[in-house]
Amino acid sequence: MSDSEFVSAIESDYNDSNTTIYFTKFRSEYIQNYAFFDGEQWDEEDVKALSDEQKAYVVFNRVAINIDALTGYSIINPQDILPIPIDIGDIVVDEILEGAIRFIRRKGGALNAEAMVLMNLLIGGIGVLNIYLDYSYGQPKIMFESVNPLEMTWDISADKPNLENCGWMCRERLYSANNVEYMWPGKIKKYGLTEVSYRVFEQTGVQQVLNFAGQGQYGSTTGAISELGLTTTGIPIKEYQWWETSDVYTLTNPSNGEILVMGRERYDKVKDELGLDKFPKTKDKRRMYYKAFLSGSNILEKGENTSAKRFTYQVATGKRRLSDGIWYGAMSQWKDPQKWANKFFSSILDIIAANTKGGAFIETGALEDPREAENQWAKSSPLIRLKRGGVNRIRDRSPHPYPSGIERMMTFAIEAIREVSGVNVEILGLADRRQAGVVESSRKQSALAIVAKYVAAMTKLREEEGYLIIEFMRTYMMPDQLIKIDSANINRFDTVEAIFNNDIEYEMLVDEAPTSVNYKEKAWAGIAQVLPILLRTGVPIPPELTDYAPIPTSLSQKWKQLIIQRQQQEEQMRALQAQLAGAAGQAPGGQPGQPAQGRDINNLITSNQSELQGGLEGLLS
Numbered sequence: 001m002s003d004s005e006f007v008s009a010i011e012s013d014y015n016d017s018n019t020t021i022y023f024t025k026f027r028s029e030y031i032q033n034y035a036f037f038d039g040e041q042w043d044e045e046d047v048k049a050l051s052d053e054q055k056a057y058v059v060f061n062r063v064a065i066n067i068d069a070l071t072g073y074s075i076i077n078p079q080d081i082l083p084i085p086i087d088i089g090d091i092v093v094d095e096i097l098e099g100a101i102r103f104i105r106r107k108g109g110a111l112n113a114e115a116m117v118l119m120n121l122l123i124g125g126i127g128v129l130n131i132y133l134d135y136s137y138g139q140p141k142i143m144f145e146s147v148n149p150l151e152m153t154w155d156i157s158a159d160k161p162n163l164e165n166c167g168w169m170c171r172e173r174l175y176s177a178n179n180v181e182y183m184w185p186g187k188i189k190k191y192g193l194t195e196v197s198y199r200v201f202e203q204t205g206v207q208q209v210l211n212f213a214g215q216g217q218y219g220s221t222t223g224a225i226s227e228l229g230l231t232t233t234g235i236p237i238k239e240y241q242w243w244e245t246s247d248v249y250t251l252t253n254p255s256n257g258e259i260l261v262m263g264r265e266r267y268d269k270v271k272d273e274l275g276l277d278k279f280p281k282t283k284d285k286r287r288m289y290y291k292a293f294l295s296g297s298n299i300l301e302k303g304e305n306t307s308a309k310r311f312t313y314q315v316a317t318g319k320r321r322l323s324d325g326i327w328y329g330a331m332s333q334w335k336d337p338q339k340w341a342n343k344f345f346s347s348i349l350d351i352i353a354a355n356t357k358g359g360a361f362i363e364t365g366a367l368e369d370p371r372e373a374e375n376q377w378a379k380s381s382p383l384i385r386l387k388r389g390g391v392n393r394i395r396d397r398s399p400h401p402y403p404s405g406i407e408r409m410m411t412f413a414i415e416a417i418r419e420v421s422g423v424n425v426e427i428l429g430l431a432d433r434r435q436a437g438v439v440e441s442s443r444k445q446s447a448l449a450i451v452a453k454y455v456a457a458m459t460k461l462r463e464e465e466g467y468l469i470i471e472f473m474r475t476y477m478m479p480d481q482l483i484k485i486d487s488a489n490i491n492r493f494d495t496v497e498a499i500f501n502n503d504i505e506y507e508m509l510v511d512e513a514p515t516s517v518n519y520k521e522k523a524w525a526g527i528a529q530v531l532p533i534l535l536r537t538g539v540p541i542p543p544e545l546t547d548y549a550p551i552p553t554s555l556s557q558k559w560k561q562l563i564i565q566r567q568q569q570e571e572q573m574r575a576l577q578a579q580l581a582g583a584a585g586q587a588p589g590g591q592p593g594q595p596a597q598g599r600d601i602n603n604l605i606t607s608n609q610s611e612l613q614g615g616l617e618g619l620l621s
Contacts, residue, residue, distance in 0.1 A: 007297050010240050014170055017156045026326050027150055030124035033331045037064055037123050041335075041342055055350050059342055062414070063334045066423040070451060071119045078111055079459070081466035083506040096494075097506075101469050103484040108143045110465070114458065116146035117316055121454055125318040125327035128152055129461060130171075131468045132312060133476055140476045142469060147171065147313065154315075159325065162460050163315045168242035171313065174234025184293070184300045188235075191298040197233045237300070241291045241311050248286040251279040263288050263304060307471055314464045316457040330451060337416035344410035351406075366390035423450070459510045466508040523548040540567070 001009065017023060041059050042050075050057045083097050105111070117127035128147040133140045151173050158166035177195050181188055247264040260279075262270075271277060289305035306312050318329040367373045368385035376382035386394075448455065473483075479497035527548060535541075543563045546556040 003299055004297075006292075006302070007294065007299065010170075010238075010292065010294065011297075013155070013168055014153060014238070014240070018153045020156060022156050022325060023153065025324060026126075029326070029328065029332070030126070030150060033123050033329070033335075036335055036338075037067060037331060039064070041338060050346070055346070056353075057342070057346050058349065060345065061338075062341070062417050063331065063338045066334065066417075067119060067122050067331070069423060070122060071115050073448075074118055074458075075111065075115050077512060079462055079510050079512060081105070081462055081469075082509040082511055083466060083470065084509050086505045086507060097470070100473070100483045101466060104142050104469055104473075105144070105465075108141065110144040113144040113146045114462070117461070118454070118458055120146065120149055121316050121318055121457060122329045122451075123331045124149060125329040125332070126152075127316040127457075127461075129314045129316075129465065130312060131314065131465060131472070133306060133472065139478050139481050140472075142472050144465075152313070152315075156325070159320070162317050162457055162464075166311070166315075168240065169311060169313055169315075170241070171239045173237065174232060175237045176234055180235050180237070180295075180300075187295075187298070187300050191295065193235050193295055193298070195233045195235055235295060238294045239291065240294065241289065241305055241313065243287050243289045245285055246288040247283055248288065249276075249281050249283055251276060251281040253279060263308070266304065306476075307468055308475075309471060310464060310468065312468065314461050314468075316454075316461045318454055318457065330454065333420055334417060337413055337420055340413040341410060341417065344406065344413055348406060348410065361395045363393035366393040462510045463508040466506075466510075470506065524550055543567070 039059050039061050041061070042057050047057060080098070081101050083101065113129055117129050119127075121127035126149040128149050130145040130147050132143055132145065134143045135141075151171050152169060153172065154163060154169040155167045158164075163169070175183075177188060177193075180193065187193065249260075249262055249264070249267045251260040251262075252258070253260065267276065287309075289308055289310065290303065291305045292302040293300040317327045320327050366386060367390065368387055373384045376384050473496055477496045479495060481496045482493045483496055484493050527545065531545075541563060543560045546560045546563070549556055549559075551559075
């Protein structure tokens with residue numbers, strides 16, 4: 001395609017999706033749900049009617065704590081991405097790469113980004129994670145970013161979970177002029193790009209995070225925000241990613257046997273320079289991913305995507321309505337019970353306020369000074385002057401009767417929030433009763449089963465995340481770049497080149513991280529059953545045991561170091577005794593049936609037990 005044909009094709013895809021009722025409804029519902037989460041839970045018409053009548057409208061935001069509880073649970077119980085080699089003989093490489101992936105995710109902010117993706121998923125039905133390379137640190141660093149779904153547009157024909165069958169996706173946002181010049185030098189001057197100011201929450205047609213909120217869909221704050229005159233400035237940029245079925249060459253380097261895979265476009269560019277025609281090669285058809293950055297009709301950049309095998313924007317989806325195909329989250333199911341609870345409570349407050357002073361029926365001429373009586377009536381000890389015989393011309397007005405059963409209806413609405421959401425008091429940490437730990441754990445698992453659909457979406461997203469991390473490491477990281485390897489058996493820094501082999505293929509397994517609170521509780525519960533027996537029978541204590549103890553990490557590491565030091569001393573003693581026994585030609589001080597070496601080793605193990613058993617048994621108790 002020529003550049004003009006390419007731009008026209010992208011604009012056609014983008015406009016065909018972005019202007020449909022699908023995205024209009026999705027963004028409108030997303031903004032409403034987030035406003036509801038932030039406490040704006042009354043319809044604008046209801047707020048106006050109650051304000052005109054000087055009635056209270058209150059919000060006790062119970063749905064927000066449910067979202068916070070599920071998001072917080074994912075933070076304190078993080079998930080690990082475990083690369084499982086397809087060839088079982090490569091299991092050692094798997095352990096090393098597992099530690100490298102854990103290190104990269106921790107340094108790149110994956111935990112916080114994934115928690116925000118889960119929050120967006122629960123509230124709006126879509127969560128988006130961007131995995132990209134940051135070169136501002138000198139060497140490329142893999143970073144993780146939660147993307148506002150309102151910035152995204154995608155192929156609306158994609159109907160599989162996590163948009164697996166999506167043909168393209170586009171992110172539209174504002175860049176500062178400095179960022180544009182840094183990323184695409186000279187393009188501002190070449191195309192005459194300028195920063196433009198947009199009013200926040202006003203329909204602009206640019207940068208979807210600002211769109212659709214000014215159409216009267218955001219609740220009562222739309223006018224207030226517009227009156228503040230808040231604006232944002234920047235150059236609107238679209239990042240468009242898509243895939244095509246292209247020719248792919250697989251080449252073998254005759255000198256070292258290295259396997260090279262490249263698309264036809266890249267092969268044609270470098271084949272003469274590198275002499276690739278001499279390499280043994282095969283040609284087949286594969287799906288190749290590409291990206292382009294555009295500002296208006298100007299192409300800032302176009303070429304192969306950072307990942308040749310998948311989108312760098314990974315999507316987690318919730319439930320999908322068959323009627324209109326829109327993805328929605330748990331918040332859509334929780335809104336009605338919360339609204340009813342707010343309305344019932346406001347009604348009760350209004351009834352109580354109206355019935356505080358019952359009032360009275362007074363005949364004309366009964367009061368000495370009617371105006372003064374009105375002022376004195378509400379006081380706790382009023383002095384109201386009456387005319388002679390006026391007391392017989394006044395009768396108390398009975399308070400309006402309290403509606404029978406309204407408090408039960410409010411209680412029902414409050415309890416319906418928990419019943420509809422499935423988030424019980426154990427997940428919230430608000431259980432006001434004493435119950436066995438097994439029951440507590442079982443009820444937590446039952447609550448998580450209610451939101452299993454969203455958990456499965458996040459698991460699939462993390463699997464794709466693992467493939468991207470390995471691909472980025474192999475393709476972009478420098479061979480001498482240091483990666484921390486931190487697993488059960490290894491704790492060191494190593495280079496990228498030393499920890500993986502391009503010939504090994506992996507599949508991803510997502511499981512609870514050993515550092516998660518939930519995992520430690522389960523593991524220690526099992527250890528507590530067998531550890532006393534092992535100690536009494538003289539079984540040595542592995543240093544890794546301390547990683548699962550419910551004690552501070554600093555104490556666990558010191559304890560592990562002491563165990564390792566003692567084991568090293570045992571090995572040295574064994575080696576020394578073997579040398580002495582070999583030099584003397586017999587076991588020193590030996591007795592029939594039991595060499596001195598065996599007795600000394602047993603004594604060392606026994607001394608180990610005596611020092612550690614007290615601490616372990618105290619911890620178990």
